[in-house]
Amino acid sequence: MIQNQEELIKQLSDAVVDMDEDKAVELANQIVEQGIDAYLAIDQGLSDGMSRAGQLFEEEEYFIPELLMCSDAMYAGLEVLRPHLKIQHEGEREIVVIGVIEGDTHDIGKNLVKIMLETSGYEVIDLGRDIPPQDFVQVAKEKNAHIIALSTLMTTTMDGMAEVIRILNREQVRNSFKVMIGGGPISQAFADKIGADAYASNAAEAVRIARKLLGGAA
Amino acid sequence: MSEITFIQAGRQVTLPVSPGTSLLDATRKHGILLESPCNGNGTCGKCKVKIVQQSETGQPAEGSPLLTEEERQQGIVLACVTPVDRNMTVEILSRQDSRNVQIIQHGMSLEIDLQPAILKRYDTARDTTEVWTVGHLLGLETGDTGQENYGLVVDIGTTTLVAALFDLHSGREVGSVARLNPQSHHAQDVLSRIKLASTADGLAVLHSKFITVLNAMIAELAQETGIQSKRIYEIIFSGNTCMLHLALAVDPSSLGKYPYTPAINGGSVHQASEYGIRGAEFAQIYLPPVMSAYVGADITSGILAAELKERRGLTLFVDVGTNGEMVLAADGKLLATSTAAGPAFEGMNIEHGMRAAPGAIEKFSIQDNGLVEIKTIGDQSAIGICGSGLLDIVGELVKHGFIQGSGKFRESVAKPELNERLIKKDGKTVFQVADAVWLSQKDIRQVQLAKGAIRAGIEALLAQNGVLPEQVNRVYIAGSFGYHLNPASLIHIGMLPAAFADKIEFLGNTSKTGGQALLLNQPVRQTMSQLVQQVEVLELATMTNFDKLFVACLNF
Numbered sequence: 101m102i103q104n105q106e107e108l109i110k111q112l113s114d115a116v117v118d119m120d121e122d123k124a125v126e127l128a129n130q131i132v133e134q135g136i137d138a139y140l141a142i143d144q145g146l147s148d149g150m151s152r153a154g155q156l157f158e159e160e161e162y163f164i165p166e167l168l169m170c171s172d173a174m175y176a177g178l179e180v181l182r183p184h185l186k187i188q189h190e191g192e193r194e195i196v197v198i199g200v201i202e203g204d205t206h207d208i209g210k211n212l213v214k215i216m217l218e219t220s221g222y223e224v225i226d227l228g229r230d231i232p233p234q235d236f237v238q239v240a241k242e243k244n245a246h247i248i249a250l251s252t253l254m255t256t257t258m259d260g261m262a263e264v265i266r267i268l269n270r271e272q273v274r275n276s277f278k279v280m281i282g283g284g285p286i287s288q289a290f291a292d293k294i295g296a297d298a299y300a301s302n303a304a305e306a307v308r309i310a311r312k313l314l315g316g317a318a
Numbered sequence: 319m320s321e322i323t324f325i326q327a328g329r330q331v332t333l334p335v336s337p338g339t340s341l342l343d344a345t346r347k348h349g350i351l352l353e354s355p356c357n358g359n360g361t362c363g364k365c366k367v368k369i370v371q372q373s374e375t376g377q378p379a380e381g382s383p384l385l386t387e388e389e390r391q392q393g394i395v396l397a398c399v400t401p402v403d404r405n406m407t408v409e410i411l412s413r414q415d416s417r418n419v420q421i422i423q424h425g426m427s428l429e430i431d432l433q434p435a436i437l438k439r440y441d442t443a444r445d446t447t448e449v450w451t452v453g454h455l456l457g458l459e460t461g462d463t464g465q466e467n468y469g470l471v472v473d474i475g476t477t478t479l480v481a482a483l484f485d486l487h488s489g490r491e492v493g494s495v496a497r498l499n500p501q502s503h504h505a506q507d508v509l510s511r512i513k514l515a516s517t518a519d520g521l522a523v524l525h526s527k528f529i530t531v532l533n534a535m536i537a538e539l540a541q542e543t544g545i546q547s548k549r550i551y552e553i554i555f556s557g558n559t560c561m562l563h564l565a566l567a568v569d570p571s572s573l574g575k576y577p578y579t580p581a582i583n584g585g586s587v588h589q590a591s592e593y594g595i596r597g598a599e600f601a602q603i604y605l606p607p608v609m610s611a612y613v614g615a616d617i618t619s620g621i622l623a624a625e626l627k628e629r630r631g632l633t634l635f636v637d638v639g640t641n642g643e644m645v646l647a648a649d650g651k652l653l654a655t656s657t658a659a660g661p662a663f664e665g666m667n668i669e670h671g672m673r674a675a676p677g678a679i680e681k682f683s684i685q686d687n688g689l690v691e692i693k694t695i696g697d698q699s700a701i702g703i704c705g706s707g708l709l710d711i712v713g714e715l716v717k718h719g720f721i722q723g724s725g726k727f728r729e730s731v732a733k734p735e736l737n738e739r740l741i742k743k744d745g746k747t748v749f750q751v752a753d754a755v756w757l758s759q760k761d762i763r764q765v766q767l768a769k770g771a772i773r774a775g776i777e778a779l780l781a782q783n784g785v786l787p788e789q790v791n792r793v794y795i796a797g798s799f800g801y802h803l804n805p806a807s808l809i810h811i812g813m814l815p816a817a818f819a820d821k822i823e824f825l826g827n828t829s830k831t832g833g834q835a836l837l838l839n840q841p842v843r844q845t846m847s848q849l850v851q852q853v854e855v856l857e858l859a860t861m862t863n864f865d866k867l868f869v870a871c872l873n874f
Contacts, residue, residue, distance in 0.1 A: 163763055164872055165872050202575075256513045256575060287361045289360035
């Protein structure tokens, strides 16, 4: 039985990596039928699969389309498993407030990071695009967020990221949040310059960095 | 103050630099040319310099991922993120592509009625020549200068400037020169330029660099043709919206932020003397109308040159560049858009990428007998890959099965004899193109992003018009870059749908050809101003589900 449980969860992880949505749903149903803990299946099956997919992305094995197909499989499995989660696992998730900085409407990169964070177990509050710096701070405070994640594709709007950090400092809440940034014109040097906590060069790395920022294993 | 000794091409200069200044800023302050296409963001990796004195303590800033381990060990750093913190000797690594640039200057020729804006009338009684423009007298010249009436078309490309001198009596082109746009040394792409120009100092620098080079080009034309520059009465500025702003020293910052509104919309006349441009003292500048922040006067010129308004059926016009602008004409109804393709097609963000310069691979093919054929610019040994070569290489590798649909390298079944070119560099698979040049997996990803953006733009235009690729009657590829391209490669990489095969035509520099039409025929300006009002511009970034479309266009 234990063997079977481990085996099923392993297969669920594989189904995500293999971008097999049908298989993920089928396995999730079996897991529910056998009474296996849904949280365990999500954490060690689906999320594990996404983390392996992210690894493959960083190794340049997978590209954006594969990553999205993996996340489709993940979401399909999640839909089956989520109603069977025991209550105590709700509300434990760490909160990320994400958005594209003011002046920029390019949100493909931000959407990818959001998917990767969500599928790795974070609760993601997506503010959308063209978001004033003040709004990030306000929502982060209201929701007791752990991380503020800022994205931009445009060189012309990246200074809005520095403004978010200035507002955090001014309101003396800088230490309440970790700030991570990313996007085409962004670099580690820019992150250092504006005093962001981290720079992520891609969506998969964003997950590793979020974990690291919140003190978990990278 | 620290003392920095710069060594460039054997020459040496020592300068005082205040600590904390980046090496890049130090070079700029002292007029030392160092390419910095990303304007010092630390993202393009092109401002590599070598710190020669390794013995001193003090470690350069943490290595950028844009540097290889080998480079790091040699003391190579990115000048833009390396602050001056001690006396240093710095060698500027000359980039092989900085010497000269290959530029294609042909364009589609166009039948134009000769009706220039400038007319001359000699008054025998006063021995004076009157210079007229539509409805008013511009100025007077002593003696009979009636036969000397010239105009200039300046194609202000983000990378390249082309100035062509025309005889307004005959409509004939009498001379043409091209130069690298000097602004590209400070900021390569349009957005970096908008950012730099959003400060008064930055705008002044970019504007004056442009004017200086323009005047040098005018002087060169005068020398070559024997025509005095004071006989130039009108100058057409054809270029993208940002370039027009910079040419007239107008703050372009509103172009860089949603809702991306231009500060000037063209369709206007200005005094050349106000900008210190050589020419007749009363010469005027005409700016063609723009459609939006990212569909500019160069595309207005393109619409005119390709006669899109007049074409029956469906015509797709694509200007392939860092920003891929495109127009779909359906029986005279025009729909335009632009996509952020990024600089991959100009050889940037590509490991062995370079501009079109001697030694750049510009053509690549795999023959039936399994041999690889490579053509470099100037037939020199290959040192890098320029845009057209990049598309050829990726196109051929896709066609012959070395790259699968997902973009991942694999061994080819069709051409197994070439599988030995798939080698490992730093543990990663690359394709050996030439002895010192290879294509990495990451390079392919960059090509996927660039071609995916253009393909998605095309698909969005077609969908908006409710038509399929098969229904398109003709496809025009514009841009001087376009001439180097192999149409088969554009299809193999999926930048264009397969249904476009046999319908593709290269028009060359339509920004210049259209500018010429605007110079030689004044009434057409009114027509274009009205037409531009009617062009619908599709804003892709705010279109629902554009991200899904883009992702669907990434595979080969």
